[in-house]
Amino acid sequence: DGGITQSPKYLFRKEGQNVTLSCEQNLNHDAMYWYRQDPGQGLRLIYYSQIVNDFQKGDIAEGYSVSREKKESFPLTVTSAQKNPTAFYLCASSIAQMGGYTFGSGTRLTVV
C-alpha cells in the first residue's frame, strides 16, 4: 500500500542536541511538506519542497533544516537553535499543485 512513513513515533532529545526526523513516501508525489502542531495553534508550515534538490522555507523555518536528495525522502533536522522544539511534527506529500495532501502519522518530539 502506498503511503507516508514517519519515524520514530516518539523521540526524546536533550537540550542542545540536533535530531533528525524521517519522512519517506512511496506515492510518487512531487511535493513534500513539514508541519509543526502545537496545542491551539493548528498546523504551521516549516519547510516544503516541490522537486528534488529544491526546498523553500515556510512560516517557522528558524532552527530547522531539511534536504531533498531523493523524491521519496524529506528528512527534517531540528537543530539546537530551535528554542522551543517540543511539539508534534507532521510530514505530508501531494501531487504538486493539486492539493489533497496525504499525511504521515507524525512524530512527537519532547526535549528534556
Added chain:
Amino acid sequence: EDKVVQSPLSLVVHEGDTVTLNCSYEVTNFRSLLWYKQEKKAPTFLFMLTSSGIEKKSGRLSSILDKKELFSILNITATQTGDSAVYLCAGGDDKIIFGKGTRLHILP
C-alpha cells in the same frame, strides 16, 4: 500576510444535531481549499474545493466554497459521537496555510 481563520474554535453539541463549521481565508496564491478531520494523529482528507458554489457531499458531510467572499463552510448533519474531532481548513496553492481548527465534541 496569508491567513486562514476558522470559527468557532470549539463546539459542543448533542448527537443528532447539525453543525456548521466556518473557514475564511486570505491567501495570496489560491488554488484550492481543503478540509481535514483530525482525531488522534494524522489528519484525514475530507474535501478539496476549487470552484465557487459547487457543493461537495460525502455521506452526512458537505462543504461549499465562496471565492468571492473568501469563505467556506463544512456541514455535518445528524451528528454522531464518531464525528468528534478537530476539523482543519487549509487554503493555498503550492504553499498551503492551515487554520487553527475547530474542536467538535458530540455528546451522546
